[in-house]
Amino acid sequence: MANGTAAPTDLDSRLEAHRTELTGYCYRMLGSSFEAEDAVQDTMVRAWRSYDKFEGRSSLRSWLYRIATNVCLDMLTAGNKRARPMDLTESTPLAQAALSPRPDNTWLEPMPDARVLPTTGDPAEAAIAKESVRLAFMAALQQLPAKQRAVLILREVLAWKASEVAELLDTSVASVNSALQRARATLAERREPGAEAAVSDPLDEDQQKLLDRYVAAFEGYDMTALTALLHEDAVMTMPPFDLWLTGTRDITGFMTTLGAPCAGSRLVPVQVNGLPGFAQYKPDPEKGGFTPWAVQVLEISDGRITGFHCFLDTQRWFPLFDLPLHLEAETDQVEQGA
Numbered sequence: 632m633a634n635g636t637a638a639p640t641d642l643d644s645r646l647e648a649h650r651t652e653l654t655g656y657c658y659r660m661l662g663s664s665f666e667a668e669d670a671v672q673d674t675m676v677r678a679w680r681s682y683d684k685f686e687g688r689s690s691l692r693s694w695l696y697r698i699a700t701n702v703c704l705d706m707l708t709a710g711n712k713r714a715r716p717m718d719l720t721e722s723t724p725l726a727q728a729a730l731s732p733r734p735d736n737t738w739l740e741p742m743p744d745a746r747v748l749p750t751t752g753d754p755a756e757a758a759i760a761k762e763s764v765r766l767a768f769m770a771a772l773q774q775l776p777a778k779q780r781a782v783l784i785l786r787e788v789l790a791w792k793a794s795e796v797a798e799l800l801d802t803s804v805a806s807v808n809s810a811l812q813r814a815r816a817t818l819a820e821r822r823e824p825g826a827e828a829a830v831s832d833p834l835d836e837d838q839q840k841l842l843d844r845y846v847a848a849f850e851g852y853d854m855t856a857l858t859a860l861l862h863e864d865a866v867m868t869m870p871p872f873d874l875w876l877t878g879t880r881d882i883t884g885f886m887t888t889l890g891a892p893c894a895g896s897r898l899v900p901v902q903v904n905g906l907p908g909f910a911q912y913k914p915d916p917e918k919g920g921f922t923p924w925a926v927q928v929l930e931i932s933d934g935r936i937t938g939f940h941c942f943l944d945t946q947r948w949f950p951l952f953d954l955p956l957h958l959e960a961e962t963d964q965v966e967q968g969a
Contacts, residue, residue, distance in 0.1 A: 642682060646675050649692055653699050655747035659763060659784050660703040662713030662773050664740040664951060667747075670706060674699040689798070697799050700781050707777040713739040715770050715940075716868045716875040723874050725881040728889060730872045738870040739769055741926050741942050743952050744902040761905030763788040766928060766940060769904070771818050779814040786811050834907065838931060842907055845929070845936065849911075852894040854883040862935040869925075869941045882939065897921050901952050903928050910949065911941070912958045921958040923949045 650671060657674075658667035677698050678685075685694055714737060723729075748760050762768060763784070772780050778800065785791040785799070786807070793811075797804045834842070841860060848856035858879045867882045868875045876882050886893065898909040908928045912921035923945035930938030942948055949956055 642679065645691060646678055646695070649695050650675070651745075651747065651749045653695060655749070655760070655764065656696065656784060656789070657699055657703055658742055658747050659769065659772055659788065660700075660777075660780055661706060662739045662769055663736075664742045664746075665947070666706060667742070670699060670702045673702050677702070693795065693799065696785075700799060704777050704781070711736055712773045713737070713769075714773065715739050715766065716870065716873050717866065718770060718773075720873050720875070722866075722877040725876065725884045725888075728874055728876070728881075728885060730869075730874060730889070732871040733873050735871065735944070735947075737873075739766065739773065741766075741903050741908075741928055741940075741948060744905060746951075748905070759788060764905045766904055766906075766930070766938070771821055774821060775814050775817055779810045779817075782807055782810040783814040783818075837934060838907075841931065841934060841936070842929070846898050846909070849898060850896060852886070852896075854887060857886075858883055860936050861939070862932070862937045865935070865937050865939060867939045867941070869943055871944060893924065896924065897958060898927070899954065899958075901926065901954070903952070906930060910952060910954050915957070918957065920960045923954070923956055926952065 653671045653674060654667050657670040658664065661667050661670060674695060678695055685691070689697075719733075719737075742764065744761070744764075747764055748757070751757050751760070772783070775783065781800065782796055785796045786793065791799075793804045793807045797807045800807065844856070845860055847853075848860060861879045861882065863879060864877060865879060865882060866875060866877055867885070876885055893911070893913050896911050896913045898911055901908045901910050903926060906928055908926060910923065911925045911927055913924040914920075915922040925941040925943050925945065926948045928938070928940040928942070929936055930940075945956075
């Protein structure tokens with residue numbers, strides 16, 4: 632090997648050291664939790680198999696990003712763009728609400744922070760990383776052509792130099808700068824719902840009190856208290872259903888009609904997409920206790936909840952978040968494993 636023979640265990644550990652940041656990169660590129668993890672695994676396998684060809688002209692990290700980028704670009708050739716319900720349909724009045732599911736590959740998927748946000752001692756770097764996996768930003772990325780997406784992520788999120796991105800993509804600095812300019816222009820034209828979400832890291836006192844009040848209102852199924860916490864133009868989504876609702880009246884109206892079985896639920900905090908969230912368990916009338924129902928992602932702005940996004944495919948999401956698939960009746964909280 633050009634830079635010495637690495638023992639398998641040594642190479643394994645060197646590759647694994649980059650897994651979290653690579654997963655974050657692939658997740659931003661693909662919009663899918665599971666596809667991102669598959670892409671990173673493919674990257675690791677390719678790196679292992681071709682390590683003897685790695686000439687050391689760039690860092691191992693840069694080389695891995697080159698491989699990961701090619702894997703993602705290959706996966707994106709089908710042209711599928713992950714979306715949120717509001718990207719596909721108009722808001723539905725409660726009187727016309729119908730639960731129509733779409734295939735899994737339609738949807739932008741949630742992701743636990745721990746799987747995509749590397750530990751850093753730099754608060755500014757941590758804030759940028761969190762903002763760059765929020766649902767609104769992820770949805771905006773999906774509107775970009777694949778190579779523009781890669782350029783924007785590498786330059787704006789990961790702070791690579793234009794020359795480094797040009798080398799990675801086998802193109803010129805001028806081409807990289809042009810792609811970045813076009814990507815910025817596209818994002819500036821679109822005002823994604825949820826883009827104004829402002830959450831401190833860590834949560835400030837007022838935000839934590841808001842979440843505490845939300846838990847009390849939701850677990851008590853107190854629609855008056857919940858209405859006081861929601862922005863008047865709050866949005867509620869429920870993938871895999873394409874239905875989405877706007878405004879406190881329709882949201883609470885849905886919760887007391889089609890959503891009535893959620894009364895008496897328990898909420899367990901999770902860190903998801905750089906935002907506060909909860910795993911929702913609703914009462915299980917057959918086994919007793921509580922059964923998984925949704926991973927909730929909350930968007931907050933100016934002291935109110937502006938986005939209330941419920942991902943309902945619990946057989947996929949709860950294991951991803953290392954959450955149990957049942958809560959006993961006396962258990963109000965569980966320790967999150969991740």
